[in-house]
Every structure is written in C-alpha cells, then in structure tokens.
Amino acid sequence: MPSVRRRLTFLLATGFVALTAVAGLWVDRAVAAHATGELDAALATKARAFAALTENERGRIELDYTPTTMPEYEREDRPEYFQFWLDDGTVLLRSRRLAPAHDLPRASAQAASPAFLDARLPDRRAGRVAVLAFTPHAAAPGEGTPDAPDGETIGEAPAVRGVVVAVARDREALDAMLASIRTTLLGVGIAVVLVGVLLLWWALAAGFRPIDEIAAEVGRLDAGRPGQRVEARGAPREVAPVVAQLNSLLARLDEAMGRERRFTGNVAHELRTPIAELRSIAAVGTRWPGDEAAVEQFFRDVDVVAGRMEGLVADLLLLARCQGGAEPAERRPVALREAVETAWAGESTRAQGRDVPFTLDVPEGLRIEADPGKLEIVLRNLLSNAAVHGTPGSEVRCVARRRGGRVRLEISNEAEPLSAADLSRLTDPFWRKDAARASDAHAGLGLAIAAALTSLLRIDLAFEQAPGGTFTVRLEGDAPAADSAPGGAPDPADRATLPLSRS
Amino acid sequence: VKVLLVDDSERLRRSLSTGLRHCGFAVEAVGDGEQGLASARLGTYDVVILDLMLPGMDGLTVLRRLRESGSRVHVLVLSAKDRVEERVEGLQLGADDYLTKPFEFDELVARLRALVRRKYGTKSPVHEVGPLRVDTSRRSVLRGEDAVDLTPSEYAVLDYLLARRGSVVPKAELLEHLYADASQGSANAVEVLVHQLRRKLEVDGTPTPIRTRRGHGYVID
Numbered sequence: 127m128p129s130v131r132r133r134l135t136f137l138l139a140t141g142f143v144a145l146t147a148v149a150g151l152w153v154d155r156a157v158a159a160h161a162t163g164e165l166d167a168a169l170a171t172k173a174r175a176f177a178a179l180t181e182n183e184r185g186r187i188e189l190d191y192t193p194t195t196m197p198e199y200e201r202e203d204r205p206e207y208f209q210f211w212l213d214d215g216t217v218l219l220r221s222r223r224l225a226p227a228h229d230l231p232r233a234s235a236q237a238a239s240p241a242f243l244d245a246r247l248p249d250r251r252a253g254r255v256a257v258l259a260f261t262p263h264a265a266a267p268g269e270g271t272p273d274a275p276d277g278e279t280i281g282e283a284p285a286v287r288g289v290v291v292a293v294a295r296d297r298e299a300l301d302a303m304l305a306s307i308r309t310t311l312l313g314v315g316i317a318v319v320l321v322g323v324l325l326l327w328w329a330l331a332a333g334f335r336p337i338d339e340i341a342a343e344v345g346r347l348d349a350g351r352p353g354q355r356v357e358a359r360g361a362p363r364e365v366a367p368v369v370a371q372l373n374s375l376l377a378r379l380d381e382a383m384g385r386e387r388r389f390t391g392n393v394a395h396e397l398r399t400p401i402a403e404l405r406s407i408a409a410v411g412t413r414w415p416g417d418e419a420a421v422e423q424f425f426r427d428v429d430v431v432a433g434r435m436e437g438l439v440a441d442l443l444l445l446a447r448c449q450g451g452a453e454p455a456e457r458r459p460v461a462l463r464e465a466v467e468t469a470w471a472g473e474s475t476r477a478q479g480r481d482v483p484f485t486l487d488v489p490e491g492l493r494i495e496a497d498p499g500k501l502e503i504v505l506r507n508l509l510s511n512a513a514v515h516g517t518p519g520s521e522v523r524c525v526a527r528r529r530g531g532r533v534r535l536e537i538s539n540e541a542e543p544l545s546a547a548d549l550s551r552l553t554d555p556f557w558r559k560d561a562a563r564a565s566d567a568h569a570g571l572g573l574a575i576a577a578a579l580t581s582l583l584r585i586d587l588a589f590e591q592a593p594g595g596t597f598t599v600r601l602e603g604d605a606p607a608a609d610s611a612p613g614g615a616p617d618p619a620d621r622a623t624l625p626l627s628r629s
Numbered sequence: 630v631k632v633l634l635v636d637d638s639e640r641l642r643r644s645l646s647t648g649l650r651h652c653g654f655a656v657e658a659v660g661d662g663e664q665g666l667a668s669a670r671l672g673t674y675d676v677v678i679l680d681l682m683l684p685g686m687d688g689l690t691v692l693r694r695l696r697e698s699g700s701r702v703h704v705l706v707l708s709a710k711d712r713v714e715e716r717v718e719g720l721q722l723g724a725d726d727y728l729t730k731p732f733e734f735d736e737l738v739a740r741l742r743a744l745v746r747r748k749y750g751t752k753s754p755v756h757e758v759g760p761l762r763v764d765t766s767r768r769s770v771l772r773g774e775d776a777v778d779l780t781p782s783e784y785a786v787l788d789y790l791l792a793r794r795g796s797v798v799p800k801a802e803l804l805e806h807l808y809a810d811a812s813q814g815s816a817n818a819v820e821v822l823v824h825q826l827r828r829k830l831e832v833d834g835t836p837t838p839i840r841t842r843r844g845h846g847y848v849i850d
Contacts, residue, residue, distance in 0.1 A: 403638055409648065
C-alpha cells in the first residue's frame with residue numbers, strides 16, 4: 127500500500143538534495159571563479175609590469191629587469207616563469223628557470239587585455255598563464271645609450287614591433303584551497319541533507335500523528351455498540367472534514383444497523399406469536415387427545431397459523447428480493463382501471479364487515495408503464511390498507527389522471543390522525559400505528575412491499591394526510607409513449623361506486 | 630382456581646383455555662385490553678394472564694390501570710416481548726411474573742400454581758391432611774399408598790380449600806373460583822361436589838377433613 131508519508135519524504139528529500147547540490151555547485155563555482163580571478167589579476171599585474179619594463183630603444187628591445195626585484199622567477203623551488211616573443215613568434219627571452227625545451231603557451235591575446243589559460247608548467251605542476259600582447263614603448267630621450275643600456279637587451283627589432291609576454295605560476299595552492307572548500311561544502315551538504323531529511327521525517331510523523339490517533343480511536347470502536355463517534359480531540363483543521371465524514375458515516379451505519387436490528391427483532395417477534403400458538407396447541411392437544419372437539423378445532427387452528435406464517439415468509443422473501451434487486455420486473459403499458467378493479471376484487475372480501483364504499487374514478491384506456499403482476503400487488507396492498515385502516519363508514523376513493531407524460535393515481539380515505547413521524551415510518555417493515563396484532567391478516571409489511579415494488583417499477587409513491595383526516599396515497603408513473611392523448615375529464619360513465627359491505 | 634386470560638390471539642386463547650381447564654383452572658378468556666381491564670377489575674380472579682400487545686389498550690396500560698385502581702390480583706405477563714428492559718418494565722409496573730412467548734405449557738401451569746400458592750401464603754405444593762397427601766404440582770391425591778380418583782371439579786374444590794386452608798370458604802366464593810362464569814354453577818352444585826369429595830376422601834372411621842361451618846361455609850383445618 128503506498129505510504130503518503132514515505133512518498134512525501136522521498137519527494138521532499140529528493141528536492142532538498144537537488145537544491146542543496148545546486149547551491150553547493152553554485153558556491154563552488156563562485157568561489158573558484160573568485161579565487162581564479164584573484165590569481166589572474168595578480169598574473170595580469172605581473173604581465174603589465176613586464177610590459178612597462180620593456181622599451182624599444184631604436185630597434186633594440188630592452189627589458190629593465192632586475193632578478194633581485196623579482197626573485198620568484200629565480201628561485202629553484204616552485205619558481206614562476208615568464209617568456210617574451212616577438213609577434214612573429216621569435217622567442218626573445220625566457221626566465222632563467224624555464225628550460226629552452228619548454229615554451230609557455232602563447233595564446234592570442236589582445237593588446238592591454240591579457241588572456242588567461244591553464245597549463246602544465248615545465249616542472250609538471252598545474253599552472254595558470256597570463257599572456258599579454260603589447261608594443262614596447264620608445265625609450266625617453268636621455269635614457270641610456272646603446273652602449274650603456276638601462277636594462278638587458280633581449281632582442282633586436284628592426285622596426286617597431288609587437289611583443290608578447292606570458293607569465294606563469296602554479297595554481298596548486300588555489301586548487302588545494304578549492305578542493306578543501308569543495309570537501310567542506312560536500313560534508314556540510316550531506317550533513318544538511320541528513321538533518322533535513324530527519325527533520326522532514328519527524329515533521330511528517332508529527333503531522334500524520336492525528337491520523338494515527340484517529341485510526342487508533344476508530345480501532346477502539348465497539349462494532350456492537352451504537353451511538354459511538356470519533357472525537358479526535360486536538361485534530362488539525364485539515365483532518366476535521368475526514369472526522370466529520372467519518373462520524374456522518376457512523377451515524378448512517380447506526381441508522382442502518384438500527385433498522386436491521388428492528389427488522390430482525392420484528393421478524394423474530396412476528397414468528398413468536400404463531401410459534402407460541404403452535405406449541406400451546408401441540409401441548410394441549412397431545413396431553414388431552416380425548417377432547418375430540420377441541421383437537422379438531424386445534425387442527426383448523428394449526429392450518430390458519432401455518433397459512434399466516436406462509437404469508438409472512440412469502441412477504442419477507444418478496445421484500446428481500448425487491449430490496450436486493452433480485453426481483454425481475456418488466457415495464458409495459460398496463461390498463462390502470464382494470465388493474466385497480468382486479469386489486470379491489472381481491473381485497474373487498476377481506477375488508478367485509480367494515481362499511482366502506484369504494485369510488486373508482488379512473489378513465490377507461492388510461493395506461494401506465496408497469497409490471498402488471500407487481501402493480502396489482504402494490505394496488506392490493508394500498509387498497510387493503512385503506513379498507514382496513516380507514517374510518518368505518520367513510521369511502522375509499524380512487525382517482526387517476528394523466529398529466530403530460532405522467533399518470534397519477536390517488537387513493538384517499540378518512541383515517542385516524544397520523545403524526546409526521548408516523549407518515550415517515552409508514553413504509554418501515556412491521557410498522558403499525560397500533561402496536562397490537564389487531565388483525566391476523568396484517569403483519570405490517572404491505573406498505574413496505576408497496577414501497578419496494580414501486581421503487582422497482584420506477585413509480586413514485588407518496589403519503590399525505592390533510593388536516594381533516596383525509597389520508598391520500600399518491601402513485602405517479604410514466605404514461606406509455608404511445609398514449610399521446612391527455613387524460614382529460616373522465617366520462618361520467620367511468621365513475622362507479624361499489625359497495626364494499628353487504629350490510 | 631380462577632384465571633383470566635387476556636390475549637389477542639384467538640387460537641392461543643382457545644388452546645390455553647382448554648389446557649388450563651383440563652388442569653383444573655376455571656378460565657375466562659378475552660381478546661382485547663379494555664375488556665381485559667374491565668373483567669380483571671370486576672371479577673374475582675386468582676391470576677390474570679396478560680398479553681402486552683393488545684388491541685384497544687396495550688397490556689402495560691391495563692396493568693398500570695389495574696394497580697392504580699387498587700387491585701391486588703396476581704398478574705402473569707405472557708408476551709412475545711423478551712428484552713430485559715421490557716421484562717423489567719412489566720415487573721416494575723406490578724406484574725408478579727413474566728413469561729415470554731413461545732413458552733412451555735407445563736411451565737405456564739407451574740407458574741400459575743406458584744402464583745396461587747403465593748396468593749394464599751403457602752409455600753409447599755404438597756399438603757398433608759390426616760392420612761391424605763395432596764400434591765398440587767402433580768394433581769395427585771394419595772391415601773396412604775392408594776391413589777384417590779377425583780374428577781377435575783372435585784379436585785378443584787379440594788385444591789381451593791387447601792389453598793385457603795384454615796379459613797372458612799363460603800359457598801359463593803367456592804362457586805366463583807370453580808367456574809369461570811359463576812352463573813354456570815349453583816350453591817347446590819357446590820354442595821353436591823363437596824358431598825362427593827367427602828365420600829371419596831373418607832376412610833373407615835376417620836372423620837372427613839372437610840368440615841362444614843353451618844351458615845358460613847367449608848374449611849380444612
């Protein structure tokens with residue numbers, strides 16, 4: 127797994143090393159240039175001194191040179207060198223220590239601007255050479271005579287000719303100093319890099335510590351205990367969004383786990399009652415088998431209990447398949463009026479005994495995109511809910527209209543007041559307004575199944591209750607593209623009132 | 630011993646009533662909370678078996694109202710709610726016992742008998758009356774080594790008189806505790822039952838353990 131800390135350390139350390147290296151090189155170059163410049167300046171001064179000491183005495187070139195004033199050219203140990211040429215390359219003079227076999231390099235030099243170059247000195251030392259071209263100035267009148275010249279005559283120049291002088295000295299001291307500076311720079315650079323990387327590693331560790339602490343805190347969370355949050359005291363601002371999102375995730379997980387727990391608890395609870403019934407029936411029937419009338423009734427009861435459990439299991443499986451996306455559903459135009467009538471026919475017998483008339487106001491030919499079988503289950507559950515939980519004596523109204531490309535169906539009935547919390551929990555599995563199992567036929571899964579199926583069919587499902595108590599379920603889905611005609615007002619013949627109760 | 634069963638499951642009411650009657654209990658069964666509260670307040674039940682999830686009025690409200698009205702009847706809660714806090718709440722609201730569904734029928738009966746014993750201040754399920762040994766947990770009556778064969782009604786009379794041992798039990802009270810609906814029986818029927826019981830319990834020469842206090846009722850000393 128990639129480590130941000132490692133990667134940051136690597137990148138920053140690489141950058142740091144590069145910067146240090148560039149800085150070191152720059153310092154090295156600057157120092158070398160400066161020191162070489164100093165050496166060159168000294169050599170140039172000497173070359174110019176030689177030029178100043180050189181005169182043209184009527185065709186004779188004289189150098190006013192006294193070895194005692196310039197002992198560096200005379201000494202045996204580590205001497206400096208000079209050499210004079212005429213501009214045609216004829217050697218005029220060389221310092222005493224410069225053997226005839228060893229010429230100094232004679233680079234092309236501009237007048238008054240010496241050229242500098244590195245060269246191997248005759249004694250194999252590394253050296254620096256300054257080469258200056260100049261024209262010897264004429265001797266002033268009265269200055270010496272050919273018979274008694276001021277200086278050493280170094281050559282004959284039939285006309286005023288240019289002269290080139292090269293001055294050389296070793297650069298070993300300079301190189302040693304530069305090497306020393308280089309070594310120091312390298313040592314300091316390595317130390318700086320090492321300390322820098324260590325500081326970087328430490329700073330990154332300190333920076334990432336809150337994340338480690340959060341990780342440890344998350345690790346300490348008890349998966350089985352809801353309501354836990356990451357506190358992350360002292361976490362920096364940059365980490366706060368992560369903590370907030372983590373806590374938001376924990377809250378959502380709590381909610382999901384709570385729902386799951388309630389669901390599991392409800393399933394267990396729903397099964398406890400029929401199991402208690404079966405066990406009681408079995409215990410009493412086995413103990414007193416001679417009570418034939420009772421035993422016969424017990425068998426009928428067992429049948430009813432088994433039917434109820436079967437229904438519960440079927441509903442749970444359907445719900446699980448819908449929620450898990452495993453329930454196949456097709457979408458094709460379904461005639462809404464026929465679907466409502468079929469669903470109501472299935473539910474009307476169940477709701478018998480409650481004086482609930484049914485008003486159907488769905489235009490003939492109105493169609494909706496749905497899976498016919500699943501839409502019928504949805505409608506049956508919704509109508510059953512209306513018939514069973516509606517106020518006795520109030521009607522169940524079913525009205526559908528087409529609006530543009532959508533079809534809206536509303537099922538309304540008068541009902542006991544529901545709170546906003548009740549409305550939001552209507553589709554929770556096993557939720558009932560009255561917690562008691564008032565009706566064997568309803569485990570509280572009908573609306574949960576309706577919600578899961580409508581979601582599968584891409585039909586919107588909404589519940590609302592008017593202040594007067596009228597409870598409305600609204601279904602809204604796509605009209606088939608082929609049905610271009612709008613719903614419009616229904617024909618009076620479309621309205622049908624079906625008495626629910628025979629009483 | 631008279632029991633009121635309040636449970637919304639018709640099938641559970643039916644099987645439990647049948648079984649409990651066979652065990653010698655007089656059972657009245659109702660299916661909703663309001664009816665249960667009314668019956669428990671008015672009737673003379675030894676024990677009320679109360680479901681918690683009831684239509685009309687939930688079981689805990691029934692229990693609270695019952696205790697608020699001063700009723701001291703023993704209440705056994707029989708509920709599918711099995712969490713500790715639910716059981717604690719039930720017991721704190723005044724239930725004497727709590728049994729979760731599903732349950733063993735025998736355990737229910739044993740708990741009912743324990744509650745009855747507690748009601749009448751007896752600890753042991755076995756009563757020794759002269760040469761008679763009555764084991765209420767087994768519903769057996771032994772005279773020496775010999776078993777005495779009693780009908781459920783006769784046993785119910787003996788059971789109740791033993792529960793109230795030392796006290797004079799009026800015929801009306803005996804009638805109330807023998808039948809779920811007192812109108813089903815009569816003072817004469819009680820006399821007939823007591824007469825038959827005495828005949829079965831009498832041993833040569835020994836006096837009957839059930840004595841009559843004229844104008845007051847019956848007593849087992």
